[in-house]
Amino acid sequence: MSNRNHIRNFSIIAHIDHGKSTLADRLLEQCEAVSQREMEEQLLDNMDLERERGITIKARAVRMEYKADDGEVYEMNLIDTPGHVDFNYEVSRSLAACEGALLVVDAAQGIEAQTLGNTYLALDHDLEVVPVVNKIDLPAADPARVKQEIEDIIGIPAEDAPEISAKMGINIRAVLERIVKEIPSPEGDEGAPLRALIFDSQYDPYKGVIVYMRLMDGRIAPGMKVRMMATGAEFQVIECGYMQPLGLSPQKGLSAGEVGYFTASIKNVADTHVGDTVTEAERPTTEALPGYRPAQPMVYCGIYTEDGSKYPDLRDALEKLQLNDAALSFEPESSVALGFGFRCGFLGMLHMEVIQERLEREFDLDLVTTLPSVIYQIVKTDGTTVFCDNPHDYPDPVLIEEAREPFVNASIMTPQEFVGNIMPMCQDRRGIFKDMKYLDSSLVELHYEMPTNEIIYDFFDALKARTKGYASLDYEMSDYRKSDLVKVDMLLNSEQVDALSFIAHREKAYGRARRICEKLKENIPRQLFEVPIQAAIGGKVIARETVKAMRKDVLAKCYGGDITRKKKLLEKQKEGKKKMRSLGTVQVPTEAFMAVLKLDEE
Amino acid sequence: MSRISYNSKALGLYLHIPFCASKCGYCDFYSLTDDARRKDYVAALLQHLREYGKVCSGYTVDTVYLGGGTPSCLGPKYLTRILNEVKGCFRLAEDAEITVECNPESTDKKLLDALKKSGVNRLSLGVQSADDNELARIGRIHTFEEAKAAVELARERGFDNISLDLMYGLPEQTKQGFLHSVRQVLDLMPEHLSCYGLKLEPTTKMGRENPVLPEDDEQAEMYLAMCEMLRESGFEHYEISNFAKPGRRSRHNCKYWDLSEYLGLGPGAHSYMNGRRFEFARDLKAYIGGENIVQDEDEVATYQRQGEYLMLRLRTAEGIDFIDLEKRYNIDSTPYEEAFRALLGRGLVAHQGTRWFLTEEGFLVSNSIINCIIEAGQPNIDTNT
Numbered sequence: 011m012s013n014r015n016h017i018r019n020f021s022i023i024a025h026i027d028h029g030k031s032t033l034a035d036r037l038l039e040q041c042e043a044v045s046q047r048e049m050e051e052q053l054l055d056n057m058d059l060e061r062e063r064g065i066t067i068k069a070r071a072v073r074m075e076y077k078a079d080d081g082e083v084y085e086m087n088l089i090d091t092p093g094h095v096d097f098n099y100e101v102s103r104s105l106a107a108c109e110g111a112l113l114v115v116d117a118a119q120g121i122e123a124q125t126l127g128n129t130y131l132a133l134d135h136d137l138e139v140v141p142v143v144n145k146i147d148l149p150a151a152d153p154a155r156v157k158q159e160i161e162d163i164i165g166i167p168a169e170d171a172p173e174i175s176a177k178m179g180i181n182i183r184a185v186l187e188r189i190v191k192e193i194p195s196p197e198g199d200e201g202a203p204l205r206a207l208i209f210d211s212q213y214d215p216y217k218g219v220i221v222y223m224r225l226m227d228g229r230i231a232p233g234m235k236v237r238m239m240a241t242g243a244e245f246q247v248i249e250c251g252y253m254q255p256l257g258l259s260p261q262k263g264l265s266a267g268e269v270g271y272f273t274a275s276i277k278n279v280a281d282t283h284v285g286d287t288v289t290e291a292e293r294p295t296t297e298a299l300p301g302y303r304p305a306q307p308m309v310y311c312g313i314y315t316e317d318g319s320k321y322p323d324l325r326d327a328l329e330k331l332q333l334n335d336a337a338l339s340f341e342p343e344s345s346v347a348l349g350f351g352f353r354c355g356f357l358g359m360l361h362m363e364v365i366q367e368r369l370e371r372e373f374d375l376d377l378v379t380t381l382p383s384v385i386y387q388i389v390k391t392d393g394t395t396v397f398c399d400n401p402h403d404y405p406d407p408v409l410i411e412e413a414r415e416p417f418v419n420a421s422i423m424t425p426q427e428f429v430g431n432i433m434p435m436c437q438d439r440r441g442i443f444k445d446m447k448y449l450d451s452s453l454v455e456l457h458y459e460m461p462t463n464e465i466i467y468d469f470f471d472a473l474k475a476r477t478k479g480y481a482s483l484d485y486e487m488s489d490y491r492k493s494d495l496v497k498v499d500m501l502l503n504s505e506q507v508d509a510l511s512f513i514a515h516r517e518k519a520y521g522r523a524r525r526i527c528e529k530l531k532e533n534i535p536r537q538l539f540e541v542p543i544q545a546a547i548g549g550k551v552i553a554r555e556t557v558k559a560m561r562k563d564v565l566a567k568c569y570g571g572d573i574t575r576k577k578k579l580l581e582k583q584k585e586g587k588k589k590m591r592s593l594g595t596v597q598v599p600t601e602a603f604m605a606v607l608k609l610d611e612e
Numbered sequence: 613m614s615r616i617s618y619n620s621k622a623l624g625l626y627l628h629i630p631f632c633a634s635k636c637g638y639c640d641f642y643s644l645t646d647d648a649r650r651k652d653y654v655a656a657l658l659q660h661l662r663e664y665g666k667v668c669s670g671y672t673v674d675t676v677y678l679g680g681g682t683p684s685c686l687g688p689k690y691l692t693r694i695l696n697e698v699k700g701c702f703r704l705a706e707d708a709e710i711t712v713e714c715n716p717e718s719t720d721k722k723l724l725d726a727l728k729k730s731g732v733n734r735l736s737l738g739v740q741s742a743d744d745n746e747l748a749r750i751g752r753i754h755t756f757e758e759a760k761a762a763v764e765l766a767r768e769r770g771f772d773n774i775s776l777d778l779m780y781g782l783p784e785q786t787k788q789g790f791l792h793s794v795r796q797v798l799d800l801m802p803e804h805l806s807c808y809g810l811k812l813e814p815t816t817k818m819g820r821e822n823p824v825l826p827e828d829d830e831q832a833e834m835y836l837a838m839c840e841m842l843r844e845s846g847f848e849h850y851e852i853s854n855f856a857k858p859g860r861r862s863r864h865n866c867k868y869w870d871l872s873e874y875l876g877l878g879p880g881a882h883s884y885m886n887g888r889r890f891e892f893a894r895d896l897k898a899y900i901g902g903e904n905i906v907q908d909e910d911e912v913a914t915y916q917r918q919g920e921y922l923m924l925r926l927r928t929a930e931g932i933d934f935i936d937l938e939k940r941y942n943i944d945s946t947p948y949e950e951a952f953r954a955l956l957g958r959g960l961v962a963h964q965g966t967r968w969f970l971t972e973e974g975f976l977v978s979n980s981i982i983n984c985i986i987e988a989g990q991p992n993i994d995t996n997t
Binding site: 539561562565567570584 | 626808828829831832835852853865868869874876880882883884889891908910916919920923924927958960975976977978979980981982983984986987
């Protein structure tokens with residue numbers, strides 16, 4: 011099987027809902043890689059959360075064997091990719107492992123943002139892009155228009171693109187034939203020192219970390235001592251092979267061009283960075299594969315359990331998730347308002363949300379989280395420099411010589427007509443315009459330097475909203491720049507609530523403080539006394555709202571039969587109170603913290 | 613029945629009359645408009661009175677209360693029959709307070725004379741509002757003029773202890789309109805007033821319609837203004853929703869608020885005897901059939917009794933005296949007292965020595981205050997167990 015001419019490595023690019031997972035299922039079916047009976051709908055996405063959100067969070071790969079019309083049997087490696095800007099790097103590594111990509115476009119809706127962004131990413135990696143028009147069974151399907159759109163917007167020929175319905179199983183074979191004919195077989199030197207690209211890894215309690223890789227040169231076999239070029243860690247390969255839909259298939263060895271996995275009793279995914287190059291320890295390659303970037307948390311937030319006694323469960327859960335997710339970092343912290351919890355670092359907001367949801371769902375935890383923050387750099391008057399991602403640690407202003415905030419280089423790809431919508435938005439977010447490039451007659455790439463904290467919260471969503479979903483975003487950490495930062499404290503009934511403090515640019519602090527006050531007012535129920543809500547910089551109040559005192563909470567009648575009822579009512583109120591946090595004399599429902607967190611989504 | 617037993621305990625007797633001429637939109641008491649079953653019901657109730665009369669031979673009944681439903685719609689014949697049976701089966705105190713609830717539409721001379729003759733010495737009349745539009749809106753089937761006539765007739769037939777019911781917080785009601793009703797009702801010179809804030813119960817017609825009610829702040833203003841007006845007219849505000857001229861408090865209802873014992877007969881009636889709370893199911897047919905329909909039977913745990921005591925006493929103007937509380941339950945009342953002290957200065961609670969009570973502002977938010985107090989004393993007790 012290791013005849014390189016008969017290998018095809020490809021991924022699928024599609025917008026959410028355009029049928030990527032369904033098509034993957036059909037391809038597997040067609041290749042009989044998995045019997046109908048064993049087939050679970052949408053096999054590739056095997057996390058519950060992915061299936062529900064319709065997004066693919068962690069890349070997976072699978073090998074199938076296809077007997078083509080030319081009578082030959084081909085080894086088809088499908089490498090799945092995540093689909094969000096937080097995971098852009100992962101996407102790029104997955105694409106780097108392929109020679110081609112299927113571009114799946116909905117026959118009714120046409121091309122959408124994600125498709126565009128990832129297609130350009132694929133073209134950047136010199137991948138052969140094979141367009142496929144899906145959902146032709148829909149009444150609104152217009153394959154001809156969509157093909158024209160593909161040619162106009164992306165600029166690749168689409169005339170012969172297979173018209174399929176993954177759902178109904180129509181024309182699936184045509185897709186496989188196109189893969190065989192259009193996508194080149196991999197190149198590489200089997201005799202050269204091992205060079206394999208890690209595009210994913212997964213922790214398995216029995217085997218340790220399973221490293222998913224694409225071999226570019228050389229061979230790998232059990233017993234071989236390998237080295238991770240970025241981390242320098244060395245391991246002895248115990249098992250290697252390829253992935254089948256329903257499990258691993260160990261082999262005697264893999265060689266250049268193939269996609270597969272190896273295990274080597276690796277305890278920690280942190281040793282197997284996505285994008286790193288695996289080489290032979292005895293005979294290392296001189297040159298690592300290009301494009302490696304260590305995973306760097308961009309956003310931090312505090313995560314607490316609603317029920318304080320669940321703190322140890324939260325720690326266990328985070329440790330388990332970290333086994334599989336090297337980008338997740340956490341360390342213990344505590345808050346007066348929320349008790350014991352963890353300061354956690356994430357690649358971006360989606361990554362943060364995914365982790366939070368997995369904690370709640372897979373580990374059955376009810377969480378309270380604090381406002382996310384980027385990492386600020388503070389030069390103190392004593393000449394030392396400190397990094398600060400937690401408002402709690404923000405130094406007293408008199409001790410600050412210079413405050414700096416992180417910036418990113420952002421590139422936004424968009425059809426030209428939306429440029430007018432995007433520019434004011436970037437400006438409003440303190441973006442510095444660098445340049446604008448025409449990629450073709452209608453597609454434009456904008457470059458901005460932007461403060462990281464302006465981009466992490468809701469920028470991507472806002473961008474999509476202003477461009478009908480067509481624009482794509484990529485960004486890269488650039489540097490730290492001097493900034494007029496302030497720490498804003500929130501006070502309830504004159505007592506500071508540490509969990510609600512935040513760091514912001516002075517210009518942005520007022521608006522944000524005001525909105526947080528409003529949100530708290532909406533979400534804090536009336537209490538027996540008036541509760542002032544204040545936002546303050548230093549000792550100066552910059553925003554204020556008041557929760558008026560409760561006026562009426564009374565049971566009018568309480569005679570014989572009402573006593574049992576009243577007892578039940580009081581018990582219910584007491585239960586409700588358990589969901590509240592006591593901050594000094596004020597009872598705050600956990601939803602209030604959530605509401606503040608969701609501030610930017612409106 | 614002249615001799616008083618050596619160990620005579622007082623008992624309140626409540627008889628539920630689950631019939632009405634028509635159902636009011638806000639009411640979720642157990643009541644039906646089915647005329648045909650009245651005879652069978654009265655027979656079952658009489659039977660029940662006889663059974664419980666034997667069980668309660670050690671008690672002296674010092675209050676009797678016929679509530680509903682609408683007892684007056686049962687008519688003079690049945691009511692006389694029931695009251696006679698009470699006298700025959702229970703030892704009745706000579707000065708027993710005997711109350712019957714009446715609605716204006718079914719209160720006539722014949723009925724009043726019969727009640728008077730049967731020893732009824734207190735009437736409770738549902739007036740609810742002096743505004744006919746409001747009355748119609750909540751499903752009452754009488755006008756204010758009819759209510760007024762009923763009160764005047766009762767006076768004429770010799771009743772000198774009359775309580776009237778009023779409601780506030782009705783749909784479209786304004787503070788001004790409500791106070792006008794209060795004034796009109798005061799002109800009827802009642803000895804006692806019960807004034808309830810409307811609460812929409814999900815199972816009622818109005819609960820389903822879910823009309824817009826005056827804002828909480830507006831309702832609070834209505835309540836406070838009414839309290840003031842009644843105080844000026846010589847009423848004592850002795851419980852959250854109850855006002856009486858001196859010496860005219862409802863002795864029967866007071867039993868509910870100081871954990872005295874009472875027996876309630878009829879479907880949907882509740883009892884509290886020997887530390888047990890129980891209810892006869894809201895099922896007229898089963899009741900008539902003589903089935904055992906005791907439910908919600910519940911031995912009240914000691915720590916719950918403290919909670920109940922606080923919850924009920926704090927509804928009253930007297931409130932709670934910590935010397936009594938400590939004696940009653942052999943506890944240290946310090947945590948409760950501290951919780952009260954924390955609320956001082958907000959105008960919600962006040963005290964005289966060791967006796968703590970809620971102010972009228974406090975009554976308005978009594979649920980929250982009571983919870984806060986009970987929790988202070990029993991932080992680690994889960995009331996569900």
